[in-house]
Amino acid sequence: MENNNVILQVRGLRKTYGSGENEVRALDGVDLDICEGQLFVILGSSGSGKSTLLNMIGGMDAPSSGSILFRGKEIGRFKDRELTDYRKRCIGFVFQSFNLIGELTVKENVELTANTRKDPHIADSMLELMGLSEKKKKYPSQLSGGQQQRVAIARALAGDADILLCDEPTGALDFETGKQILKQLERLSREYHKTVVIVTHTREIAQMGDRVINMKDGRIVSSYENEDPVPAERIDW
Amino acid sequence: MLLVSCLGCGLMAGMADGFLSLKNTLGDYIRDMKYPDAVIDTEVTTVDVLEELNSLPGVEAADARLTGNLIMVGSDGVYYSMQAMTYSEEEFQGVYYWEKSDREAEYPILLERRFAMQNNISAGDSVEIRVEDRSWDCLVRAVISRPEMIAHHKLGDITVVSTDIGYVYVPLELLEKVNDPEFEAASAEWDRFNEEYLRKKQDAEKEYEKVQGELTEAENTLSEKKDEFDSKLKEAESKKEELLQNREAVSRKTAELELKEQELLDKKKELEQSEEKLRSGEEELSSGRDELVRKKSELDKTAAELEKTRKDLEAQLADLQKQKEDLARKKQEALEGQKEIEQKLAELEEQEAQLISGKEELLRDLELLKLLRSLLEALEEYGRSLYDTVMLSEEAEAVYQWALNAVDAIDRLIPESERLAAVLHQIRDGAQAADLGLTLAEAAALGIAETAAQDKQIIDLLEALGITSDDIDGTIAALHSFTETMQSIRSMIVGALTVASDPEVLEALRQSLISECKEMLRHLFKDDHFPYSLFDWLFGLIDSYIRQAEDGLAQIEDGLSQITEGRKLLYEKQREVSDGLAQIAEGEQQIRDGEAALKAGLSQVEDGLSQVKSGYGEIDSYEKKLRDEESKLRSGREELDEYNRQIPDAEKAITEGRDSIRQAESDIASGLKEIDDAVSEGEQQLRRGEDELERNRSEAEEKWQEAQQKFKSAEDELSKAKTKLDEWKGYGDHCNQFMLRTEPGADPEAVLARAEELIGRDRIKKSCTYENSEVKHSIDVNVDPLEVMSLYVPLLFFAVALIADFLFMSFLIRQCRREIGILRALGYTRSSIVGLFCSVNALVSAGAIILGLLIGFGVTRFIGEFFRSFFCLHYFNYQIHWSRLLISIAVTFIVGQAATILSTGYVSRIHPSEAMSRPAPVSSHAREGGLLSRLHLPPFIKYCISTLLRNKKRLVFSVICLSSSVVLIFAAFSFYVSKNKILSEQFDDRIQYDCEIFFNAEPDPSFRERLAASGLVKETEAVCYYTKEIEAGGAREELTVKAIEAGSELIGIYGSDGSRLYASSEGLLLEKHTAELLGVSEGDKVSVGGVEMPVAGIPEEYENRSHYIAAASREALGTPVIWSVICTVDKADEIPLMEFLSREKDYVYAAFTSRLYDGIVDSFRAFGVCSLIVLIFAVVIGSVIVINTVCTNLQEQKKDLCVLRALGFQYSGISFRLLTQAGVYYFFACLIGIPGGIGVTKLILQKLEVEGRSYPFVNAPSVYLFTLLLVMAYVIVSHFISMRMIKKWDLAETVKDKE
Known part of the structure; x- marks a missing residue:
């Protein structure tokens, strides 16, 4: 992968909680590069620091040390307003527990991040892309888990984010629904060339990534380019 | 929740006790220290x-x-x-x-x-x-x-x-x-004089009473005499009246006598005429009786005849009825017969038609059969030649020729075969038709006995035919098979013929054809023999069919002729039935006529009998009349006899009456003369007595007047002496x-x-x-409202705190929806969950109550200390109202538990799976999408509105909590302002002067000029005080009336409606309560010290019941009690003014400055302080509730807000959203809270009203402004607190948390 395609660079990232004897190292010197259009998988068991890393990348948490460069800009130096703006314009979050706003309809949830000035029908387009056009007037509680996760993906896409950060996107879903979601993410990466970062603890899911890093105790224990990614369709876990 | 509960409980106990303690302490203090x-x-x-x-x-x-x-x-x-x-x-x-x-x-x-x-x-x-x-x-x-x-x-x-x-x-x-000896001596002297005066007065009064008694006695005697004279006069007058009446009676009697005499003569004439009439009547009566006897015998005879006729007629009628019934039965039978014949005819027609159609079909079949036979013959011939050809010829040409012939033959044979099949079909149909005909014939046989033989023949015919449908079907199938074989042979031959031009092919074909034909023919005809038997069978079959058809035709013809015969018979019978029916109809008509004739006869007989009966009745009445006439005649005769006897007596009485009238007339004349004489004498005596009494009375009155004069002068002297004595006393x-x-x-x-x-x-x-003192009453008036405040104000606080407590508790438990769902999923029963939450709430409530009581005691002590120092009390009795305390504890506990039980009960009823998931907003069930979804608003604005409106529970909770605060703050501030307003508007405006200078005599007119010239005062007005008895409608009050200058500006007088009133010469301004006491209203007349004047206006007063007249009306009321001059003065000029007044000491009775009114102002201080304390607490409680509400809301929305932050929403956006939300809550809270606050304030002010002092509600804009601004400030402060909290939230953790 060419260096000029790198969209996000993480260097020497550390995150500690507590101090002295009680100090816990959530991240301990993580270095990684994420390229544009790449399907990047962060693999690791619970407590390995993968979600902490994702939160750092997403600007939701500040590192204790190290740097995160988004298109060459150090986000650790961002002020709160800039960091919020970074989350709005550059990052699209897909949470494990969906985190949709219960009082809003599906379409309104998607519209929250949509740049309607640029394209007033963006929310409708995204919902159509996710196959949820008919559900746009429903409330999240009236949808299944898979549908809710698809709304979450649509919401993440509506803001035209550069990177889609998916924290255990299939964690709250059954196998079939999870597979559907993975297919959607794969499609976004392959067809629409979106940079997708998936955090998972399932080794089989990691097989679909272009690049996979394996984390343990806040460190990257292995990292490899996947020359022949397995299509989501064929993944079984 | 803990804070709110404890504040509610604590304030309820603390404030109530604080105010109550103040009330009691103030009362005790005033009593102990001052009174x-x-x-x-x-x-x-x-x-x-x-x-x-x-x-x-x-x-x-x-x-x-x-x-x-x-x-x-x-x-x-x-x-x-x-x-x-x-x-x-x-x-x-x-x-x-x-x-x-x-x-x-x-x-x-x-x-x-x-x-x-x-x-x-x-x-x-x-x-x-x-x-x-x-x-x-x-x-x-x-x-x-x-x-x-x-x-x-x-x-x-x-x-x-x-x-x-x-x-x-x-x-x-x-x-x-009083121990001054001179004063004592003077006082003793005055007492002696007074005693002597009283004694003399008593003697004089006794003497006067004696004379009065004598006069009364004389008056009584005269009165008695007069009464006696009056009674006698009355007696005489009645006697005279009686005599005059007697005279009139005599005149009337005379006239009556003459009248009677004339009547007697008339009567005599009448008697003679009556005698004549009586005789003729007796004769008529005798002839009438004879006639009556004759008519009666005739009637008896007629009646017997009529009775006999009636019996005959009734017997005939019974016969006729019997005949009628027979005829009806016959008619019914005839109709049924007719109907049966018609039915049979129809059946015959139907059978005939069927037979005809059968006949036609048979004819057609016969023809077909014949045709079939000829075809069969041809077929046999062709078959035979074919057979011979195939079997015998070996030559191709011959075969070829044969083939051509065969094709032609087959071409002809195929349609013939098809026709044969069709004929056979028809035969089968014919058989079926014959079956049908049989059925019909059977049906006809059932109906007509005469056609039974014919039916039999038909059945025999069909049996003879021996055709079964199986036979026919088999034949048809064989023919079809034959046709198909022929067609295939033909096609082969035709095929062969087309290639016949090639000799080799022809040869091959010939060979093949030969073998094929052989094979086919072998197959067809079996064993290489021509099927002569088949053709024989077919010929035999067709011949038999033809015969059977011909027989059938003959039988059908026969059947048809039989049907025609049967029809003829039926027509004959039909005619017979019709004739019978016509005869029956005729018979019926005859019976009807006979019946009518008999009925008419019977009714004539009945009429005749009733005529006979009425004839008997008439005869009876004639008899009765005759008897009456006889008795009348008898009584007339007796009467006539009596009159004849009375006439001589009447003539004698008339003569005697004339004599007595003459005597009475002379008696009456003498009686009248006597009466007139007696009356004139009595009148003269009475006049003399009256003159004498009048003389005596005037003498006594003169003497009494003289005595009165003396008393008056003595009283004046005594009064002067008393005044001197009092003056001396000083x-x-x-x-x-x-x-x-x-x-x-x-x-x-x-x-x-x-x-x-x-x-x-x-x-x-x-x-x-x-x-019993007025002071005590006055203190009570001032202090009692504190007791009212001690109940209502804490109650208001308590109620608000309880509402908030209830809502917070409910809201918090509903927030635990997921936890309750988990517990339910783990197998906890609903009651155990309710018990668990109740236990938690009980602990919280207990803590809140203990904390609240500590706060309450603290509040009591704080208020007590504040009051003690504010009112300069050297002690303060802290009192605890235990019953209120216990009630507030119990209510706090109960409300908390009620909220817990209700909310936990509600939430635990939700199915665990549903409870553990995130609830849908209420509106989602009602309407998907909705107006908001259709509006083209920026997403975030839409989000703000939707989260606000769709979460109705949150909206209601917040609005109720905030409106409670608004009610509290508004009520407290409104109460405070109302109190101030009363003081400033009603009191201060009324007394607009700073100084009042009193005089005990009318001041020199130059005084005011000198005062004005001194430059120490600005405006001056003169006032005069009167103490007068005001009377209206029997009620009276001694009151002070002030005469003030018309259009006085220094004394403000206001009506109940707040309008200013001015004293004018048109009447009295009577203070409201006094007007109520006297029961007068504006325009009514009242007497002020004996002077009538109208009530020109009814002013509202608060402290002093003052009544005003215009100075112009002074003259009517006489000399005032006090004169005064009121003036406005700068505070700096007060002391020089006093110096000035000290030089005027000859006139000045007393002078007061406005400082003295401070005492009255002080009476409001207690309420001022209390209302200030109420306001402070309202502000505190309001802020706690508002901040608590906002923070609770914030906590509830924490996850959503963090998600928004994660999605890249700036703090400003979040802040905007929260502000929008708070603004809407604030709007609704003010909308509900301000009217609520007005109501509460009015209620408390109404409860504070005591005798003579009311606390009207003051609708001051400042209250609204203050409330709105204060609550807005709370909202803004809460918002800043919220924003600080949001900034401290851990985004990543909150977002990761599940619900």
């Missing part, structure tokens, strides 16, 4: 009496003072209005001195420190004490503070010492006047007062009674105990 247990207004004040009073059992201490204000004139000439109290040397020892003078003086006085300091008077200063026109030079012996009057309170770092003000303590000797309206402080436990009434006995009741003007 004695009993007071006695008396004319005497002596050291001896005071000592005796002090030694009375039950008396702790006795003191004396001068009621009313005395004037103290300072060394600089300034006038001070003071209250005088006596002091003794013993008391002097216990007094706390600030300053003391060693100078000696006859009258050393003590001044209170604050007063002395404020007026720059020091110990050793000389002052003058004035009581009315007497004065004493006194020395200020000391400036003191009475220990019981001292109150210390902290003001910043300084300890301030307060004392009571307005008292000057003078030696008793200064006020002691106090006029002022009098001395003994004040008694009773020992603890002693009955003040009993002590007072003993004291009154000691002083002498005749020397006591007025006395009362504290409990």
